Amino acid sequence: MEGLMAVIESLPYILSGISVTLGIVALALAMGFALGVPMAVITIYGNRLVAQIIAGYVWVLRGLPNLVLLFLFYFGIFPLLGWNFSPFTIGAIALGMRSSAYQTEIFRGAIQSLGEGQMFAARSLGMSKIQAIWNIILPQALRISLPGWSNEYPILLTDSAVTYAIGVAEVLTRGSQMVTRTYQPMPIYITCAIIFILLNLGGMRVIHFLEKKARIPGWGRGSET
Amino acid sequence: MNSIPTLAVKNLYKSFKGTPIIKGVSFEVYQGETKVFIGPSGAGKSTLLKCINQLIIPDQGQVFLNGEEVIHSHSRINFFRQKMGMVFQDFYLFDHLTALQNVEVALLRVKKMHRQKAREKALRELERVGLGDKSHLYPAELSGGQAQRVSIARALAMDPEVMLFDEPTSALDPELTGEVLEVMRLLAQAGMTMVVVTHEMGFASSVADEVLFIEDGKILEKGPPRQIFLQPKEERTKKFLSRISQLYGELNQNHG
Numbered sequence: 001m002e003g004l005m006a007v008i009e010s011l012p013y014i015l016s017g018i019s020v021t022l023g024i025v026a027l028a029l030a031m032g033f034a035l036g037v038p039m040a041v042i043t044i045y046g047n048r049l050v051a052q053i054i055a056g057y058v059w060v061l062r063g064l065p066n067l068v069l070l071f072l073f074y075f076g077i078f079p080l081l082g083w084n085f086s087p088f089t090i091g092a093i094a095l096g097m098r099s100s101a102y103q104t105e106i107f108r109g110a111i112q113s114l115g116e117g118q119m120f121a122a123r124s125l126g127m128s129k130i131q132a133i134w135n136i137i138l139p140q141a142l143r144i145s146l147p148g149w150s151n152e153y154p155i156l157l158t159d160s161a162v163t164y165a166i167g168v169a170e171v172l173t174r175g176s177q178m179v180t181r182t183y184q185p186m187p188i189y190i191t192c193a194i195i196f197i198l199l200n201l202g203g204m205r206v207i208h209f210l211e212k213k214a215r216i217p218g219w220g221r222g223s224e225t
Numbered sequence: 226m227n228s229i230p231t232l233a234v235k236n237l238y239k240s241f242k243g244t245p246i247i248k249g250v251s252f253e254v255y256q257g258e259t260k261v262f263i264g265p266s267g268a269g270k271s272t273l274l275k276c277i278n279q280l281i282i283p284d285q286g287q288v289f290l291n292g293e294e295v296i297h298s299h300s301r302i303n304f305f306r307q308k309m310g311m312v313f314q315d316f317y318l319f320d321h322l323t324a325l326q327n328v329e330v331a332l333l334r335v336k337k338m339h340r341q342k343a344r345e346k347a348l349r350e351l352e353r354v355g356l357g358d359k360s361h362l363y364p365a366e367l368s369g370g371q372a373q374r375v376s377i378a379r380a381l382a383m384d385p386e387v388m389l390f391d392e393p394t395s396a397l398d399p400e401l402t403g404e405v406l407e408v409m410r411l412l413a414q415a416g417m418t419m420v421v422v423t424h425e426m427g428f429a430s431s432v433a434d435e436v437l438f439i440e441d442g443k444i445l446e447k448g449p450p451r452q453i454f455l456q457p458k459e460e461r462t463k464k465f466l467s468r469i470s471q472l473y474g475e476l477n478q479n480h481g
Contacts, residue, residue, distance in 0.1 A: 034392035120280050121317035125383060126307035135334055140321045165286070212471075216321050218365025 001040050003187035010178035010188055017171040018195065024092045024160045024170065025203075029152060031096030036103025037142075041133055054104065061101035066162045069094045074166045091163035098159075099152055106152075110145035111137060143214045150207040154200050161196075171195050229292040230400045231256045231418045232277070232309075233253075233388045237286035239269075239276055246272045247283070248442035254387065259419040261433035261450075263426070267466055270422040274391045277420070278309045290386060307335060310380030314392040316372045318364040318379075324351060324371075325360035336383070350378040354408050370401030374408055381412075388412065390421040426469060430454050438462045456470040 039054045061069070073094050078085055085093075114137060122132035161172040175192040179185045230253035239247040246269045254260050262270050275281040277288055279297045288295040295305045319327050328347035331444040332338040338346070351360050364372055373393055380388060390409065394402035406428045413419055413432045422430060429436050430450040437447040438459070446459045457463045 117313065117315055117317040118319065120275075121313065121319070122305055122310075122331075123303075123314075124278060124309075124311040124454050125278060125379070126303045126335045127331060128303055131334050135330060140319070143321065216365070217363040218320075 003184050006178070006182035006184035007191050009188045010182065011173070011191065013178060014174045014188075014191060014195065015169060017169055017174040018199065020168060021157070021160050021170040022144060022199065023186065024088065024095060024163060024168065025153070025156045027092035028095035028099050028156050031092070032099030032156075035097075035100035036106055037138070039100065039104040040107035040111060040141075041138075043104065044111050045129060045133060047191055058101040058104050063097050064098070066095065066098060066159050067165060069098060070162060075196065077168065087163065087166045087168045091160070091166060091168045095156055095159055095163075098151040099156055102155075103149065106145050106148045107141060109148070110141040111225075113144060114140055140216075143216060146211050146214055147206075150204065153203045153207060157200055157203065186191065230254055230289070230309065231258075231291060232420065233287075233289040233292075234273075234277060235287045235289070237273065237276055237288070238284045239272055239281065240284055246442055247276065249286075250442070250444055251286075252437060252440070252444065252447075254418055254420060256418055257416045258434045259413045259417075259421060259432050261429040261436050261440050262420070263429060263436060263453075263465070263469075264425070264445075265468075266437035268439045270439055271391050273439070274311070274389045274420065274422060277389060278306050278311055280311075286319045301332045305333075305334070307383045310383060310385035310388045312373070312377050312380055312390045312393045314374045314389065314395050316364070316369075316396070318367075318372055318376055320364050322363075323360065324356060324362050324364070324367065324375045324378075327364070327375055328382045331379070332382055347378075347382055350382045351375070353381065354378045355404070368401060369397045370404045373397065373405045377405075377408055377412075387418040387420065390419065390423065392422050392424070394423065394425055424469060424473060426454065426466075438465065440465070 039058075043051045043054050070091065071091050074087065078090055118136055118140065119132055122136040123129070127135065160170060163170055164173045164176065167173065171192055175188050179188050184186065232254040234253070235251050237247050237250045240246070248269075250269075250273055252260065263271070264270055272281055276283040276286075277295075279288075279295060279302055282297050290305055290308055296302070296334065300311065318324075319330065322330060325344070325347050328350050329343050331348060332343035336343075348357060348360060351357050354377055356371060356374055358376065359367065359371060359375075364375070367375065373396075377388075377393075383394060393409070394405050402425065406425060409419070409421070409428070410432055421429075421433070433450050435447055436450045436453040438445050438457075438461075440455060440461055446453065446457060446462045453462065454466065
């Protein structure tokens with residue numbers, strides 16, 4: 001009974017963290033996309049030296065635990081540079097950079113799966129490399145990458161909870177605050193867990209809807225060609 | 226006949242990782258002519274075609290289009306490529322676009338044509354290859370033969386001076402090759418200048434003005450189809466032709 005009371009008392013406060021959680025996820029996804037697509041394109045079609053630098057970036061970021069990156073930014077790099085950003089912004093940047101490393105790999109794989117023929121055909125019509133990438137390669141590669149890309153949402157959603165460590169007022173942070181006030185860890189953390197699961201469910205629905213919309217007629221119907 | 230060849234290839238060389246593939250190939254194609262390259266796989270036929278429009282950059286040698294040298298520079302090469310339509314063995318249609326959009330996309334993006342005009346032109350080209358009624362279908366919804374005809378229409382839409390065909394029927398089921406060859410036959414009759422790499426000896430013998438036998442990166446023998454098919458001079462040409470006739474059936478003499 002006390003547990004239920006604690007949940008009812010805490011719920012409005014915890015729920016108002018949803019917008020913070022989703023805000024971080026949305027910003028990180030967007031940042032990962034905005035960096036990941038051009039980095040994938042450069043990795044395949046661009047200057048070899050720049051491609052190597054990107055490969056290094058991807059390798060380092062994929063090897064760093066989220067928490068390490070977060071602390072490094074929050075306590076180290078950002079103060080050192082004198083950048084006075086909010087924990088929310090720093091959390092979104094850290095998760096976004098990490099996601100950009102993963103998204104680079106997702107889009108790189110998708111572009112490579114197209115094969116060189118699409119580029120040959122586009123260039124044979126007189127398109128420049130940029131025109132070919134923009135009109136022919138990316139529209140197909142982005143569609144192919146959607147199933148893999150949609151994985152980034154649950155990953156970022158669950159990862160977003162680490163921003164608790166720098167005090168971002170997201171769902172878990174608010175839950176923990178309520179635990180110290182009500183001494184009811186179990187019901188409140190279960191509430192947090194349910195919120196995360198529901199957010200995941202809702203987000204995946206949206207993504208599957210997009211996947212359906214983006215499907216190219218005749219693609220992915222198995223043996224039928 | 227114009228005295229300047231539509232397409233001239235002079236002393237072309239290309240190696241991949243130290244292995245020479247094209248070893249000094251020269252030939253000329255005059256307006257309205259169809260030249261057919263035959264030869265064993267690995268002879269460098271495909272590479273040769275891609276060297277002509279610089280999808281593969283040759284190590285040495287020159288290509289001239291209407292007397293103007295085709296130079297691989299950013300500004301000029303895209304212009305030259307529009308003038309040299311290319312048809313690939315595996316079609317390489319753009320899977321995310323309908324048949325109509327496949328033909329239209331370069332008109333819009335490269336030629337910067339007005340949307341309505343591009344649409345009309347694309348439809349005309351699709352009708353020319355007998356696919357006016359399939360314009361709304363996506364590549365995955367077309368048969369191989371239809372897909373290859375769309376890719377021919379796509380190249381034709383750019384109003385090329387010369388068409389390069391790289392084994393256009395090799396990826397097709399035998400019963401589908403006929404419709405593609407028929408389109409090519411009509412094109413040749415209509416006066417299109419064409420360079421064709423193919424194993425279809427029937428097509429070569431009936432359509433080609435000249436057949437060139439290429440082996441090991443060199444043109445070994447060339448001449449009118451009647452001469453190459455009936456009285457080849459080179460031993461290796463004879464061998465190749467007898468191997469091909471075993472594989473593809475005897476050459477239909479009526480075509481000659």
